[in-house]
Amino acid sequence: MPYVLDLRELDKHSLPVVGGKNASLGEMIKAGIRVPPGFAVTTDAYIRFIDKAGIRDTLFQVLSDVNAGDVASLDGASGTLQRRIAETPLPSEIRDAIEEGYDRLCRECGVPETPVAVRSSATAEDLPTASFAGQQDTYLWIQGGARVTHHVQRCWASLFTSRAIAYRIRNQFPHEKVYISVGVQKMVNAKAAGVMFTLNPTDGDASKVVIEASWGLGETVVSGSVNPDRFVVDKVILEAGVKNISAKHIECVFDPKQGKVINAEVDPKRQCVCCLEDQEIKELVKIAKYIERHYGKPMDIEWAIDSDMAFPENVFIVQARPETVWSRKKTQSVIGAKSGYQLLMEQAMKRIKIPQ
Amino acid sequence: MAEEKAGRFPDPHEFQVPPELEGWEEMYPTHHLFSADRAEWEKQQFWYQDKIHAPDPLPPLDLIFQEAWQISLSQYTTRVFCIPPAQGIAQRLMGCYLYICAVAPPPPEIIQEKAGHFEKRVFYVFEHYDELWDKWLSKFKKLGNEMDAVNIPEELPKFVPEDKVIPAPTGYYVSYDIIAAFDTLVNQMFKGWQYHFEMLNLTYLAYLMFADVARKLFPGISESAIGKMVAGAYVSMFRPEEELCRLARLATSLRGAAEILKGANGVEEKISELNKTPDGRQWLEEYEKAKDPWFHVSCGSGWFHYEGSWITHPEIPFNYIKGYVERLERGETIERSLDNIEKQREAIVSEYRALIQTDEDRKSFDDAYKVIRTIYRYAEDHLFWVEHWFHTIWFKKIRQLGSLLAKNGMIESPSDIFMFNRYEIPELLTELSTWWALGEDIPHRGTYYKDKVKKRRKILDAARKWNPTPALGVPPEEVAEPFTIMLWGVTTDKVKEWLKGVDVSAGADMNEIKGFASSAGVAEGPARVLKLLKDIVDLKPGEILVCPSTNPSWAPVFTQIKAAVTDIGGLTSHAAIVCREYGVPSVTGTGISTSVIRTGDILRVDGDTGVVTIVKRAS
Numbered sequence A: 001m002p003y004v005l006d007l008r009e010l011d012k013h014s015l016p017v018v019g020g021k022n023a024s025l026g027e028m029i030k031a032g033i034r035v036p037p038g039f040a041v042t043t044d045a046y047i048r049f050i051d052k053a054g055i056r057d058t059l060f061q062v063l064s065d066v067n068a069g070d071v072a073s074l075d076g077a078s079g080t081l082q083r084r085i086a087e088t089p090l091p092s093e094i095r096d097a098i099e100e101g102y103d104r105l106c107r108e109c110g111v112p113e114t115p116v117a118v119r120s121s122a123t124a125e126d127l128p129t130a131s132f133a134g135q136q137d138t139y140l141w142i143q144g145g146a147r148v149t150h151h152v153q154r155c156w157a158s159l160f161t162s163r164a165i166a167y168r169i170r171n172q173f174p175h176e177k178v179y180i181s182v183g184v185q186k187m188v189n190a191k192a193a194g195v196m197f198t199l200n201p202t203d204g205d206a207s208k209v210v211i212e213a214s215w216g217l218g219e220t221v222v223s224g225s226v227n228p229d230r231f232v233v234d235k236v237i238l239e240a241g242v243k244n245i246s247a248k249h250i251e252c253v254f255d256p257k258q259g260k261v262i263n264a265e266v267d268p269k270r271q272c273v274c275c276l277e278d279q280e281i282k283e284l285v286k287i288a289k290y291i292e293r294h295y296g297k298p299m300d301i302e303w304a305i306d307s308d309m310a311f312p313e314n315v316f317i318v319q320a321r322p323e324t325v326w327s328r329k330k331t332q333s334v335i336g337a338k339s340g341y342q343l344l345m346e347q348a349m350k351r352i353k354i355p356q
Numbered sequence B: 001m002a003e004e005k006a007g008r009f010p011d012p013h014e015f016q017v018p019p020e021l022e023g024w025e026e027m028y029p030t031h032h033l034f035s036a037d038r039a040e041w042e043k044q045q046f047w048y049q050d051k052i053h054a055p056d057p058l059p060p061l062d063l064i065f066q067e068a069w070q071i072s073l074s075q076y077t078t079r080v081f082c083i084p085p086a087q088g089i090a091q092r093l094m095g096c097y098l099y100i101c102a103v104a105p106p107p108p109e110i111i112q113e114k115a116g117h118f119e120k121r122v123f124y125v126f127e128h129y130d131e132l133w134d135k136w137l138s139k140f141k142k143l144g145n146e147m148d149a150v151n152i153p154e155e156l157p158k159f160v161p162e163d164k165v166i167p168a169p170t171g172y173y174v175s176y177d178i179i180a181a182f183d184t185l186v187n188q189m190f191k192g193w194q195y196h197f198e199m200l201n202l203t204y205l206a207y208l209m210f211a212d213v214a215r216k217l218f219p220g221i222s223e224s225a226i227g228k229m230v231a232g233a234y235v236s237m238f239r240p241e242e243e244l245c246r247l248a249r250l251a252t253s254l255r256g257a258a259e260i261l262k263g264a265n266g267v268e269e270k271i272s273e274l275n276k277t278p279d280g281r282q283w284l285e286e287y288e289k290a291k292d293p294w295f296h297v298s299c300g301s302g303w304f305h306y307e308g309s310w311i312t313h314p315e316i317p318f319n320y321i322k323g324y325v326e327r328l329e330r331g332e333t334i335e336r337s338l339d340n341i342e343k344q345r346e347a348i349v350s351e352y353r354a355l356i357q358t359d360e361d362r363k364s365f366d367d368a369y370k371v372i373r374t375i376y377r378y379a380e381d382h383l384f385w386v387e388h389w390f391h392t393i394w395f396k397k398i399r400q401l402g403s404l405l406a407k408n409g410m411i412e413s414p415s416d417i418f419m420f421n422r423y424e425i426p427e428l429l430t431e432l433s434t435w436w437a438l439g440e441d442i443p444h445r446g447t448y449y450k451d452k453v454k455k456r457r458k459i460l461d462a463a464r465k466w467n468p469t470p471a472l473g474v475p476p477e478e479v480a481e482p483f484t485i486m487l488w489g490v491t492t493d494k495v496k497e498w499l500k501g502v503d504v505s506a507g508a509d510m511n512e513i514k515g516f517a518s519s520a521g522v523a524e525g526p527a528r529v530l531k532l533l534k535d536i537v538d539l540k541p542g543e544i545l546v547c548p549s550t551n552p553s554w555a556p557v558f559t560q561i562k563a564a565v566t567d568i569g570g571l572t573s574h575a576a577i578v579c580r581e582y583g584v585p586s587v588t589g590t591g592i593s594t595s596v597i598r599t600g601d602i603l604r605v606d607g608d609t610g611v612v613t614i615v616k617r618a619s
Helices: A012-028 A043-052 A054-066 A071-087 A092-109 A145-161 A162-170 A221-222 A276-294 A340-349 B036-044 B060-080 B110-129 B129-149 B174-196 B200-217 B223-230 B236-253 B257-262 B267-274 B278-296 B314-330 B340-354 B359-407 B414-420 B425-438 B446-467 B482-486 B491-500 B503-507 B533-538 B552-559 B574-582
Strands: A004-006 A040-041 A115-126 A136-141 A177-186 A190-197 A208-215 A229-234 A240-244 A250-255 A260-265 A299-306 A315-322 B048-051 B089-094 B099-100 B471-473 B512-514 B516-521 B521-528 B545-546 B563-566 B585-586 B600-606 B613-616
Touching: A004 A012, A012 A043, A012 A115, A012 A177, A012 A276, A012 A315, A040 A092, A043 A054, A043 A092, A043 A145, A043 B129, A054 A071, A071 A162, A092 A145, A092 A177, A115 A145, A136 A145, A136 A250, A136 A260, A145 A162, A145 A177, A190 A221, A190 A276, A208 A276, A229 A276, A240 B340, A260 B129, A276 A299, A276 A315, A276 B174, A276 B613, A315 B110, A340 B110, A340 B200, A340 B359, A340 B533, B036 B471, B060 B089, B060 B174, B060 B200, B060 B414, B099 B471, B110 B129, B110 B200, B110 B359, B129 B174, B129 B359, B174 B359, B174 B425, B200 B223, B200 B340, B200 B359, B223 B340, B223 B359, B223 B516, B223 B574, B236 B257, B236 B278, B236 B314, B236 B574, B257 B267, B257 B278, B267 B278, B267 B314, B278 B359, B340 B359, B359 B414, B359 B425, B359 B574, B414 B446, B516 B574, B521 B563, B533 B563, B545 B600, B552 B574, B563 B600, B574 B585, B585 B600
Parallel strands: B521 B545, B545 B563, B563 B585
Antiparallel strands: A004 A040, A040 A177, A115 A136, A115 A177, A190 A208, A190 A299, A208 A229, A229 A240, A250 A260, A299 A315, B048 B099, B048 B471, B089 B099, B512 B613, B516 B585, B521 B600, B600 B613
């Protein structure tokens, strides 16, 4: 199995080698959804790395003695293992594969040193549906082949944070059967970004798409560090019946001086300005409906709007996963099977209270 | 000024109209005024200004429509179809403006009794709707034609014609005709308004029922989405515009007709030019055919004599036709595709239907939809036939009577007749008959009537300049009357908005107004505030129309405006229907827009959320 696979080569069947996140991106690209270009560093690369570097046995040896309830023991093991991964040199064939993949991406984008997001995508053998959401690291705005490979290695290391270790012990996932893939994807220079749900998470109403959006990259929305603008849009007629505009005091943007993304203060004048245009809202809803139809279930989607490109080519999907809360509930009838006359009689008897 | 008591509007019995309106009461019948003998009841009701039917001060004779609907609407609810907890809608006048109130539900035993009748009578109507509608239309057309045929003498002859005396006297003459004519017209108007509500209350009830089902299944579904599922494309209301399109297309296919119609000449010159060629005559023939009934549309709502119609103001249809001819010559399509509208509606319904999660709910939705689709056409069609066609005939006949009065010096101009209420006009006509019958050199009280007209016109002008309070009395605890919610859009929020707007001076600082999101989309542009419907000529393309309520007869205007904002208009107000059909964003039922917004203010109208923002005030 190759160490690097273009996102376009992936689909839902690729999950064991590239993790759920990357497989889902590939699946969407195949379905014609606009996803930023990129590639996945496969779980094989990770396995090859720990084998070739001769650290496989040490890793799991250390872990076998950890007591999940003992913070000091967890932290100690985590520190040792993460250091070990970071300090072990990458085998050249893996380094070459990642750097070649990055160069190809730069050529495709026509931008030397294209900024990319480097994201972990963990997967458990025999447990394809296990959720490790949010446990592994994500690095934004990484530029240059050497820095990309460095951050791939950091992603691998994040498989051994105290939290990740404890989670696996608690859920009885054998450490040696949990692998990690890394996605390397062109950064969207986001004017605005956020998440959306293909049903209303508040009441489960399947006729709505709910969008949460803020200035800059979507990290502020995902992490809950701003009160996002919120739009509740009717799926059929595409009207935003609710538009709650919040004071979005910070935005996640790339700072060229520091060479990294930071949470910058938003100019007070811009804080309460709606961060999406009507046409962007409509486009997002259309995409959300399409994704939901493609997967055949309610979805939870991350998106971003590029500031350098023209509408609608600037609307990107960066992540999509099944919605879990409402999908698990049993659907119940709201009205029950009634005849038109019954309904009419009920209406006729109704009085509408006007609270004083 | 004393602070308003929180949560209530002025007491109608303490309320003072501006002094310039002094004497306004004498224009109207006493049962339409707040009165000491009914004070106890009146003080406890909630009276809100009816801007749908009477956005302007009421000329005395135009009150007849209001009198007629008060009876008819109420009786269908209380005594004909017996909607169990609902009662009628009562009217009062204050400073020449109409206020209405939904009467509180009757005692429980009456509700029970009504429920039995309701079940039997209402379900019958739904089962036989198509056949009932055919019957309705034919009897209504018959009534209108009878009104049109009422004999109104053009003048009072010096001597009655010989053929009316020999070989046998007819026995009654012009003096009888003029008295009888008005009585007949009044009776026909009342009958027409009885017909008006024949199925309307049920239509509104069905709409509310369907809207409720839709809201339960899709919480937060917008009115405009519900409206889109319900509204029909093949409705009479859109026929006048379709006829204009047809005539414009015909003109471009005939030799010379388009050129004449595009010219700067007045209507009369255009007609006489058209008459000179066979092609022109062919066009005129088609124009005449279209006139009855389709150009019997009011330039306003149909509720005021001064609005005029496409019949009294032929320059309006001619101008529209001119515009359409020009668009056709530029290669544009002018007709709306009705098939597409139908298809779009079906697509929307099936998309919502597919979102329903259980079979049981789908059955309820299907049944509810069937009920509303069966009857909804009535809401859309009756409007053309009653408020437009029938009222246009009425105004024509009344003007003929006015003309007779004016010719004989009782009033200055024919339209002065509208300055007298329907109980006073028989007095004028009886005096005219008497004066004619008495012979030569007899004085009549023309000066007295003319003075009265002058005084009344002055009061009405003053009333027009006054900004009346949106409501009087105490807001109700509950509403069970379908029209109140649906047509006037009276809800808790609405009442609160009104309470905010009671102090109109506060309006100067307001920059956001809420209403119903009745037609989707967002638009920004300069406002054109049209308090009087006849001012529509001032409207320029690209402006946002702000008015008490819009009307389907303005149809061609909707292709020019960016958005529409109205003071009053609920779920399926005329404005909401038309704006949706034309894809124009609109916010209706704002309550206070025409008093807060000024022409030239830059507005942002959000038809998705129902918010109107004043972006920039006109300097």
